[in-house]
Amino acid sequence: MNKSKKNIGALIGEYGAFLALLLLVIVISIVSPEFRTASNFLNLLRQASFNGLIAFGMTCVILSDGIDLSVGSTFALSAIICAELIVYGVPTGAAMLISLLVGTLLGVISGVLVTKGRLQPFIATLITMTAYRGLSMIITDGKPISRLVASIETEGGQFLFKAVGKGNLEFGPAANPWFSIPIPVIILLVALAIFWFVLHKTTFGRKIYATGSNAKCANLVGVNTSKTKIAVYAISGFMAALAGLIMISRLDSAQPTLGDGFELDAIAAVALGGTSMSGGRGKIIGTFAGVLIIAVLNNGLNILGVGSYYQEVIKAIVILVAVLSDRKR
Amino acid sequence: MNIEMKGINKSFGTNQVLKNAGFFLKDGEVHALMGENGAGKSTLMKILTGVYTKDSGTVLVDGEEVSYKSPQEAEKAGIVFIYQELNVLFDLTVVENLFMGKEITKKFGICDMKAMREKAHEVMEKVGVNIPVDAVMSDLSVGQQQMVEICKALMVDAKVIIMDEPTAALTESETEGLFKVINSLRKKGVSIVYISHRMEEIFELCDRITILRDGEYIDTKEIKKITMDDVVQMMIGREIGERFPKREAKIGEEVIKVEGLTSGKLFHDVSFTVRAGEVLGVAGLMGAGRTEIMQAVFGNLKKDSGKIYIEGKEVTIKNPRQAIAAGIGFITEDRKTEGLLLEKSIAENIEIANLGKVSKNTVLNKAKQEELVKKGIEEFKVKCFGPWHECNNLSGGNQQKVVLAKWVYTDPKILILDEPTRGVDIGAKKEIYNIINELAAKGVAVIMVSSELPEVLGMSDRIMVVREGEVRGILDGKDADQAKIMTLATGGSL
Structure with a gap:
């Protein structure tokens, strides 16, 4: 097998997720004029940003031969802490930073359970998932914290808080929606670039792949596999917290049930993107395609008026077909 | 019956x-x-x-x-x-x-x-x-x-x-x-x-x-x-023949000294030294504790007591990273489960052990990567389609050469090879022997664990025989023979 002579089958295998995405977009665009508008595409991307950010972190964890079920709960707990701090009167910027730190720390705890505690990643993060959800409930007494913007005193703070989730970056005539990109979409694209760089162009990225490919071997050539694993869970926690900030900014409220089930969408996106569930193989760009497929399905099926019960089944079928076609030949 | x-x-x-x-x-x-x-x-x-x-x-x-x-x-x-x-x-x-x-x-x-x-x-x-x-x-x-x-x-x-x-x-x-x-x-x-x-x-x-x-x-x-x-x-009773390339041993200063190494029931009170340019063969029966001793020297297996000196200075080795920092390289017995990232390319396998060499401030440098990998494939005569060739699809001998390449470029002072020619065909075997000899000639202290007596006899300057976790004797390569090694390895005395 010569690289330059890769056959079409291999190409489809490598970019299968994008092909599926393209096909979906074309089909839905033909059927629905409403779907193919610029404002809908941007809206779709904004909707995708939560899952996208979480799925990028999840990709790192899965590449290192782990899994992180706790992202949904981390999303909720860090968002709630941010909201509580804002209500308590902590400056917005500081509250957001603390929230991101908390998310990172929550990830570190999962990582320590996996490495020092020698728990299987599935079990370790099932434990943290349950614990973080419980803590969210305890902190809020199960009630939502609402009207966050109103509790921020400074105008700058209000602006910052709103910008994260609701803001647009405008750089052209207001009449053209393409010149007004939602901030969450910008964050998503910047994150994509950073993840791509770290995974493919740095020694840390190599360590993640090596750890997931064969931890024993990686350890023997001097890779600190424990440190690497803790780092990927920390990244995953950070990304979940970042997504959480965008969510509470959009909702102007935080509630303990936020992000329930988000871990499954993130894992689905990673799987759709062709990343091996046993680690060592996969690309961040594939995950991005996976995220978009799920977003296009959600958005497109809604616009087409498909009932939400049917949507779930259709999503399942698309994931099944994509994953089967991506299987190593 | x-x-x-x-x-x-x-x-x-x-x-x-x-x-x-x-x-x-x-x-x-x-x-x-x-x-x-x-x-x-x-x-x-x-x-x-x-x-x-x-x-x-x-x-x-x-x-x-x-x-x-x-x-x-x-x-x-x-x-x-x-x-x-x-x-x-x-x-x-x-x-x-x-x-x-x-x-x-x-x-x-x-x-x-x-x-x-x-x-x-x-x-x-x-x-x-x-x-x-x-x-x-x-x-x-x-x-x-x-x-x-x-x-x-x-x-x-x-x-x-x-x-x-x-x-x-x-x-x-x-x-x-x-x-x-x-x-x-x-x-x-x-x-x-x-x-x-x-x-x-x-x-x-x-x-x-x-x-x-x-x-x-x-x-x-x-x-x-x-x-x-x-x-x-x-x-035994078989001829060794000329399967082993000759090497002029220029033996220098002592590089590594291991003293009283002990680990539970696995081995106890193991002491030996290796000098620059010397090949120390380690013989013994399967399960005698040879691999475990070497794993402990490399910090991959916990030791209860014992000291390791490198170039006269005592070093602490509790994990492979410390061993690598001290100048030790370790080619494990099982190349599939421990030696290689099997599903990864030759390039990635050579680079993972040499991340410092192919990067600048932790960012990978394409020119350095390509140079190192190209050198590896040429110097070690790895038969492959290119640097991206997946190690899974290489023959045993070529896989072993990739493992050797990745370790040799870490510039070890001491290289431990555990069963370096297991599952390797005769042609590749001789190439591996040549590589070992070249390393020794460059002043690397080589430790070679092997179950193949002819290989141990053909390659070693001295031969350490291990039995049930104990060093039974260290023979000079010149007067060792299969009978002496087997006698020590099975519990007899000379």
Whole structure:
């Protein structure tokens, strides 16, 4: 097998997720004029940003031969802490930073359970998932914290808080929606670039792949596999917290049930993107395609008026077909 | 039961492991089967018990030709193989293990525990052991687990029991217990095939001995009529020839000194030194503790005590990273599970050990990456389609060259190679020997663990012989020979 002579089958295998995405977009665009508008595409991307950010972190964890079920709960707990701090009167910027730190720390705890505690990643993060959800409930007494913007005193703070989730970056005539990109979409694209760089162009990225490919071997050539694993869970926690900030900014409220089930969408996106569930193989760009497929399905099926019960089944079928076609030949 | 195996041939792929091998077992005898590692002892017994099928040859049991298709079929005929790695279910109880798949049942398939316990006691009495039948297997000592295996064999009225290295994991008193059981079985007319490397045990226990060498039948003797030296002679007896490239040894200063290295039951009080430009061969039988010693030197296995000095300075090595920082490289015995990222490319495998060399401030540098990998493929003559070639699809020899390349570029002062030519064809072997010689010529202190005696003799300046976790002696390469090494390795003295 010569690289330059890769056959079409291999190409489809490598970019299968994008092909599926393209096909979906074309089909839905033909059927629905409403779907193919610029404002809908941007809206779709904004909707995708939560899952996208979480799925990028999840990709790192899965590449290192782990899994992180706790992202949904981390999303909720860090968002709630941010909201509580804002209500308590902590400056917005500081509250957001603390929230991101908390998310990172929550990830570190999962990582320590996996490495020092020698728990299987599935079990370790099932434990943290349950614990973080419980803590969210305890902190809020199960009630939502609402009207966050109103509790921020400074105008700058209000602006910052709103910008994260609701803001647009405008750089052209207001009449053209393409010149007004939602901030969450910008964050998503910047994150994509950073993840791509770290995974493919740095020694840390190599360590993640090596750890997931064969931890024993990686350890023997001097890779600190424990440190690497803790780092990927920390990244995953950070990304979940970042997504959480965008969510509470959009909702102007935080509630303990936020992000329930988000871990499954993130894992689905990673799987759709062709990343091996046993680690060592996969690309961040594939995950991005996976995220978009799920977003296009959600958005497109809604616009087409498909009932939400049917949507779930259709999503399942698309994931099944994509994953089967991506299987190593 | 009389067994006669004649003219047995068996190949795996292109590798012929048995050539005209044979074996003759009489009623009620304890028959030793000896040979070097890889001589074909286990393979021959696996053919007898239906694990493998022979390519050609005949097997006669009590004069009738048989060819068992599975271990179950052999078991029904009364031939049971007890493997070195015991074949027990550790989470289940003794009774459950004894009756696995042959449970005594009442109506509706309900287990009759009472009947099974009674039968279990009966069998234990016959063997003369007393193990609580409701104990969970993992709570028992290895010796007791082995007794359960023997009882399991007797449950099916075994006439022939084959034991592969049964005493490898046993303590002295457990070994005595096992011998008592074997003797009582012999009196009851059960034949035992006893595969072992331990010369004293064989001379104490066995009636006759059969020797295999390189898959060939050498001879069968009455144990009373021969000496240990005769056995060693029969086991080796082959020419070394010019398979090993000559090297002018320019031996320099001492690079590594290991003192009193001890780790639990694995090995104790191991001391040795290696000088710059020297190749220290490490010989011993399988399970002697050679690999474990080297793993401990490299920090991949916990040591209880002992000091390591590098270039005269004591160093702390608790993990592989510290070992690498101290200048040690380690090529493991198992290249598939420990040596390579199998599903990754040659480039990624060479780079992962040399991340510092191919990056600047942790950002990978494409020019440096390409240069290092290109150099690796050329210098080590790796036959491949390119740097992106997945290691999975390389031959054993080429895989080993990738492993060598990745370690050599870390510029180690000390390179430990554990079974560097295992599963490698003869051509690649010689290339690997050349690489080792070049490294030594550059002043690297080389430690080479190997089970192939000719290789150890052909390559080493000095040879350390390990037996049961102890250094039995360090021989000078010039006056060492296979007989001396085998004598030390099997517990004799020079």
